[in-house]
Amino acid sequence: MSILTSILSFLRDVFSQPALLIGLMACIGLIALKKPFHKILTGTLGPILGYIMLSAGANVISTNLTPLGKMIEKGFHIQGVVPNNEAIVASAQKILGVETMSILVLGLVLNILFARLTKYKYVFLTGHHSFFMACLLSAVLGASGFSGVQLVIIGGIFLGAWSAISPAIGQRYTLKVTDGDDVAMGHFGSLGYYLSAWVGARFGDANHSTEKINIPEKWGFLRNTTISTAITMVFFYLVAAIAAGPKYVSTLSSGMSPFLYAAMLGLTFAIGVTIVYSGVRMILADLIPAFQGIATKIIPNAVPAVDCAVFFTYAQTAVIIGFVSSFIGGIIGMLVLGLAGGVLIIPGLVPHFFCGATAGIYGNATGGRRGAALGAFVNGLAITFLPALLMPVLGALGFANTTFGDMDFAVLGILIGQVGHSFTTMGIYALVLATLIVLFVPNFIKTKSATLNHIVEDEEN
Numbered sequence: 195m196s197i198l199t200s201i202l203s204f205l206r207d208v209f210s211q212p213a214l215l216i217g218l219m220a221c222i223g224l225i226a227l228k229k230p231f232h233k234i235l236t237g238t239l240g241p242i243l244g245y246i247m248l249s250a251g252a253n254v255i256s257t258n259l260t261p262l263g264k265m266i267e268k269g270f271h272i273q274g275v276v277p278n279n280e281a282i283v284a285s286a287q288k289i290l291g292v293e294t295m296s297i298l299v300l301g302l303v304l305n306i307l308f309a310r311l312t313k314y315k316y317v318f319l320t321g322h323h324s325f326f327m328a329c330l331l332s333a334v335l336g337a338s339g340f341s342g343v344q345l346v347i348i349g350g351i352f353l354g355a356w357s358a359i360s361p362a363i364g365q366r367y368t369l370k371v372t373d374g375d376d377v378a379m380g381h382f383g384s385l386g387y388y389l390s391a392w393v394g395a396r397f398g399d400a401n402h403s404t405e406k407i408n409i410p411e412k413w414g415f416l417r418n419t420t421i422s423t424a425i426t427m428v429f430f431y432l433v434a435a436i437a438a439g440p441k442y443v444s445t446l447s448s449g450m451s452p453f454l455y456a457a458m459l460g461l462t463f464a465i466g467v468t469i470v471y472s473g474v475r476m477i478l479a480d481l482i483p484a485f486q487g488i489a490t491k492i493i494p495n496a497v498p499a500v501d502c503a504v505f506f507t508y509a510q511t512a513v514i515i516g517f518v519s520s521f522i523g524g525i526i527g528m529l530v531l532g533l534a535g536g537v538l539i540i541p542g543l544v545p546h547f548f549c550g551a552t553a554g555i556y557g558n559a560t561g562g563r564r565g566a567a568l569g570a571f572v573n574g575l576a577i578t579f580l581p582a583l584l585m586p587v588l589g590a591l592g593f594a595n596t597t598f599g600d601m602d603f604a605v606l607g608i609l610i611g612q613v614g615h616s617f618t619t620m621g622i623y624a625l626v627l628a629t630l631i632v633l634f635v636p637n638f639i640k641t642k643s644a645t646l647n648h649i650v651e652d653e654e655n
Contacts, residue, residue: 202295206325209302212501213249215321217242219498220480223487237480244476247469248503252548254466258459259543261446262434265456267540269437274528274538277545277581277599282588283329293332297349298325304354310493312633316365317493318357320380320501327353327382330603331610334587338614338622348626352610355629356382360602361499364388370400370559371508376482380499382602383549386576387502389601390516390553390569391560397568398561404511404554407563419510420468426514428460467506467513474504502552509555515563516554516570521546523574531582539578545599550574573601580604587611 208214221238229237266272286294301324309315318324331349340348361368361378367388368379379387394400435443435456443452450458481498489496506513524541532538550570557569581597584604588597598604613621 199292202292202299205299206295209298209321209324212319212321213242213245216245216319216477216481216498216500219317219319219488220484222492223484223489226487226491227484229487237484240480241477241484244473244478244480245501246473247476248473248501251466251469251471251473252503254469255463255547256544258463258466259547261459262431263540263543264446265431265434265438265443268442269434269439272528272538272540274540275581275585275597276540276542277577277597278542279326279545279599279603282598283326286329286333290329290332290336293336293345293349294325294329296346297328297331297353300346300350301328301353301357304350305357306493308354308358308633309496312358313636314358314362314633315489315493315495316358316361316378316380316497316499317488318361318380318499320382320499323380323382323501324353324357326598327356327603327606330598330607334607334611334614335622337587337611339619340622348622351626351629352606355633356602356606357499359632360384361497364391364556365497367391367556367559368505371505371555373508375478376485376497377478377504378497378499379502379505381502381552381600383502383545383552383577383600384602385605386549386573386601387552387556389576390565390573391556393569393572394557394559394561394565396561398557398563398565400558400560400562400565402562402564403509404515404558404563404566405509407511419471420464422511423467423514424461424464426518427463428457431456431460431463470503471507471510474507477504502548505552505555509558509566512554512558512566513551514554515566516551516557516573517547518550519567519570520550520553520574520577523550523571524578527575527578531578537582537585539582539597541574541578542599545577546574549577549600576601577604580608583608584611587615 217238220241221234224234224237263276305318309317328349331352332345335345335349360382361380361384364384364387365378368377432453435452440452443455447455477500485496485498521541521543524546528538528540550573553573554566554570557565561569577599580601581599581604584607585597587607598607610622610625613625617624
């Protein structure tokens with residue numbers, strides 16, 4: 195049993211590293227294309243190094259958002275639950291480690307199998323989000339009465355299926371974002387992004403893009419994304435520092451002047467965003483050509499589903515608009531929950547930055563400036579109310595003090611948890627059957643139609 199656990203732990207570590215997963219897929223694609231060794235080597239290392247760079251930038255952003263969140267909580271006297279994927283997963287691993295690892299491995303295998311056998315040709319490459327989803331599924335299925343092999347198989351089916359289906363749901367929006375680049379959204383905040391695009395299409399105008407904002411010549415320096423991000427974030431940090439007060443900020447700054455500390459955090463945040471952009475360019479430069487090998491030789495028409503930060507370079511102004519609008523939505527949602535007597539969901543700056551920024555990009559693609567602002571605002575409301583509704587499902591397993599932050603986790607967790615609560619295990623089995631029908635029936639109908647057409651043509655001939 196210990197050997198099996200060690201193997202599962204090793205596989206979990208490999209598959210939960212998006213850099214290695216992306217590099218592995220690029221390597222397989224290049225081998226399928228029969229590229230020479232030196233091109234396989236460079237084409238494999240490029241996406242790996244690009245993702246490590248992206249992760250380094252994301253870590254800078256996350257690290258700098260932590261003190262901002264503390265200053266906001268102190269300055270504005272807010273207490274409640276901050277949704278955080280990493281925190282809840284860390285807690286869950288103490289009692290659900292083996293189940294999570296098993297679901298992760300099975301889900302990744304089934305994702306590739308579903309991409310090969312069904313019309314959903316998307317290979318999900320954001321391994322840490324697959325790991326988070328495996329954890330959520332082990333929790334809600336366990337609360338619904340499943341355990342052991344049954345829990346792992348059902349969880350693996352749900353993970354593999356959603357990994358293939360979720361990119362497909364909004365691919366028409368993703369193609370607008372990327373202007374036809376052959377990548378898909380591989381992030382479990384996807385429903386929030388598609389919702390933002392839907393809102394943008396109905397209330398905005400795609401011709402008025404955030405990237406076409408007319409900036410007077412004397413303000414031309416704002417066209418530099420790093421500088422405009424730095425100015426915006428320094429303002430945010432200084433306002434939070436003033437609200438929290440110099441005495442409190444000094445406890446965070448390790449002796450540095452409180453307001454200088456706040457300004458430096460804002461500047462460092464901007465550097466983190468720039469590092470993310472550089473990493474994204476490295477990933478796309480090698481991954482998309484390499485993936486042609488998988489698309490032509492292994493999984494016909496396969497499309498890589500990649501992390502949300504990969505899309506930041508497509509609409510860099512929308513990134514900031516989306517973050518700010520989503521955060522405002524989170525604050526208003528928190529106030530509504532407070533007035534309604536519910537648990538306070540404090541806007542987590544990490545999900546509001548990454549998910550809010552991406553929602554802004556999608557809203558901009560369909561509705562321009564207004565779409566970016568309104569779409570991201572709606573996303574901010576959604577990732578406030580939905581995590582609050584998810585908490586009772588997780589509370590049965592002792593996770594009542596934290597919750598998942600991104601929209602897909604909340605929607606799937608609430609759906610599976612409520613079905614399990616209302617209809618017990620039979621309801622979950624029915625949900626599995628419905629999932630398999632969604633996966634395979636369209637392909638079956640297409641195959642039958644093609645066969646009938648051939649028969650008709652043969653008879654006519």
